[in-house]
Amino acid sequence: MRAMVLKEICPIEPGGKEPLELVDLPVPAPASDQVLIKVSTCGVCHTEIDEIEGRLVPPEFPIVPGHEIVGRVHALGSNAKRYKPGDRVGVAWIHSSCGRCPFCRRGDENLCDDFRATGLHAHGGYAEYTVVSEAFAYPIPEPFSDGEAAPLLCAGVIGYRALRLSGIKSGEVLGLYGFGASAHIAIQVAKHRGCKVFVFTRPGQKGHQDLALKLGADWVGVTGEMPPQRLRCAIDFTPVGEPVREALRVLEKGGRVVVNAIRKVNPIPELDYAKELWHEREIKSVANVARQDALEFLPLAAQIGIKPEVQEFPLEQANAALLLLKHGRMQGAGVLRIA
Ligand SMILES: [Zn+2]
Ligand SMILES: [Zn+2]
Numbered sequence: 156m157r158a159m160v161l162k163e164i165c166p167i168e169p170g171g172k173e174p175l176e177l178v179d180l181p182v183p184a185p186a187s188d189q190v191l192i193k194v195s196t197c198g199v200c201h202t203e204i205d206e207i208e209g210r211l212v213p214p215e216f217p218i219v220p221g222h223e224i225v226g227r228v229h230a231l232g233s234n235a236k237r238y239k240p241g242d243r244v245g246v247a248w249i250h251s252s253c254g255r256c257p258f259c260r261r262g263d264e265n266l267c268d269d270f271r272a273t274g275l276h277a278h279g280g281y282a283e284y285t286v287v288s289e290a291f292a293y294p295i296p297e298p299f300s301d302g303e304a305a306p307l308l309c310a311g312v313i314g315y316r317a318l319r320l321s322g323i324k325s326g327e328v329l330g331l332y333g334f335g336a337s338a339h340i341a342i343q344v345a346k347h348r349g350c351k352v353f354v355f356t357r358p359g360q361k362g363h364q365d366l367a368l369k370l371g372a373d374w375v376g377v378t379g380e381m382p383p384q385r386l387r388c389a390i391d392f393t394p395v396g397e398p399v400r401e402a403l404r405v406l407e408k409g410g411r412v413v414v415n416a417i418r419k420v421n422p423i424p425e426l427d428y429a430k431e432l433w434h435e436r437e438i439k440s441v442a443n444v445a446r447q448d449a450l451e452f453l454p455l456a457a458q459i460g461i462k463p464e465v466q467e468f469p470l471e472q473a474n475a476a477l478l479l480l481k482h483g484r485m486q487g488a489g490v491l492r493i494a
Contacts, residue, residue, distance in 0.1 A: 156182050156280035157493075159216035159473045164209035167481050173474040174207045175281070176219070183278070183286045185232040190289050192244060197280030198223025198305035199468075200336070200474045201394055202248075202417055206275060207477070210418040218237040221491070222248045222273035223308040224280030225301045228292075237289040243291040243301075247449050250277045251288055251440035265443035268460035272443070281473055283493055293449045294315035296457035303463045306336050306451065306488030307456055311463070312365050314381055315452040316391075317415045317441045321388040330386040332378055333393035333401055334363040335480075336488035337415060339370060340461060341390065347459045353382045355398070362486055366464065381405055396423040399438065400431060408434035415441045461491045465490045 158180045185191040199309040203220045205211040224246040228238045238244060252259050252267035259267050273279045273287070295304045323329045329350045331338045337355070345352050353374045354367040364375040374382055378393075379401050389402035390413045398439040400423060404413045426432055464487025468476045476489045 156180055156221050156283035157470060159280075159470060160219050161213065164207070164212065169478060169493075171330055173403070174477070175473050177471055178217070180219075180253045180282065181376070182284045182414070184305065185230055185235065185286045187232040187234040188288045188290070189286045190228045190235050190238055190244070190292055190466045191230040192224065192226040192246065192287065192292070193229040194224055194226040194280050195284055195301040196206060196225045196305040196493060197221040197491045198309060198336070199480055199491060200309050201480060202479050203274070204394075205418045205476060209353060210420070211275065218275065218398045219278035219280075219282045219285070220274040221280035221282070222246070222275075222388045223310070224273070224285060225295060225304045225308070226280075226285070229284065234374055235289045238292065243295045245295050245304060245373060245453070246273055246280065246285065247306045247451070248272050248444050249311055249446060251291060258283065259265055262445060265445045270443060277458050278435045281450045281491060290425065291446065298457050299307045302465050302467055302492065305490045306340065306463045306465060307461070309444075310336035310488055311340045311456060311461070312444050312449045312452050313333060313337060313415060313441060314390075315344060315455075316444055316448045317390045318344055320439055320441055321390055321411060321413045323350055325483055327351070327387040328353065328384050330355060330382065330389035330402060330405065332391040332398040334360070334367050334391060335392060335483075335485065337390045338390070339366060340393060340456075340463060341489050342367065342370050342372060343461045344459065349407055350418055351384070353386065354398060355401070357483065366486065369465055378413075378439075380396065386410055388413065392416070392422050396421045399423045403436055403438070404430040406436050409436070411429050411437040412437060413439050413441060463488055467492045
């Protein structure tokens with residue numbers, strides 16, 4: 156099968172070495188509890204950039220990245236019975252967890268010590284086929300095309316988890332920092348819930364600001380600006396450190412900043428306790444996703460009519476897609492078309 160693989164840590168730079176290489180790999184055989192999926196599309200996520208550039212190092216090379224996988228069940232392991240061949244399923248960042256530890260038993264499997272991630276600890280979706288335990292594959296709701304469904308599986312699911320952890324309620328003011336794949340889906344959920352949404356981007360991101368306004372943003376501005384009202388909650392979707400402090404500076408007392416990134420490319424600037432944290436302001440990170448997030452979010456996305464904006468690329472152009480994403484030039488979500 157055709158697959159784009161990462162063989163070693165490599166910076167992603169224009170004109171530099173292409174980090175992913177097209178290779179021919181054997182089609183994997185499903186273990187007894189697994190399904191073999193013929194991949195149709197796979198989303199391109201900022202976490203791939205962290206893996207490629209070495210902020211989140213895969214334990215083994217080569218690795219097939221990609222954790223927003225949409226495809227059809229092609230074959231079943233000997234004990235797999237949840238799906239039948241031809242069923243459309245998705246795979247998200249959580250590839251498996253132990254199922255026995257206290258975190259797993261209380262539904263916080265995203266925090267399991269044995270959490271294994273798709274495309275990091277196990278081969279992912281930048282390939283024609285992939286395998287996953289049937290318990291970690293989700294039915295894809297009817298209205299979404301394969302291209303639209305891909306970004307729902309990370310950008311969408313993790314944005315949903317971040318919204319949940321923010322505790323934002325109807326009528327409250329939510330700030331979104333960074334307006335890429337995840338934020339452009341989260342805003343649709345937040346508007347559906349009746350929140351007021353303010354969107355902050357880096358300077359010169361008119362395309363992202365226009366998309367935010369089209370999707371219902373009540374105000375758009377640049378990170379560091381004072382919005383028309385203080386924020387009850389902010390979600391930071393950016394890969395950089397500064398928005399965490401900037402969001403704290405424009406929070407209400409008792410407000411919360413949720414940080415939605417596995418790694419930051421640069422540190423969070425030093426905080427002034429009296430000005431930026433005092434008055435019960437909080438910072439909370441979002442770590443991975445649990446199956447429950449996907450099982451709740453996918454039907455909800457269909458029910459409220461979420462429309463992901465996607466930019467598609469053939470599998471072979473994964474390197475070009477990653478470069479666009481790194482430099483903030485992707486509109487909405489990038490998706491690789493495999494079949
Ligand atoms: Zn992701
Ligand atoms: Zn566990």
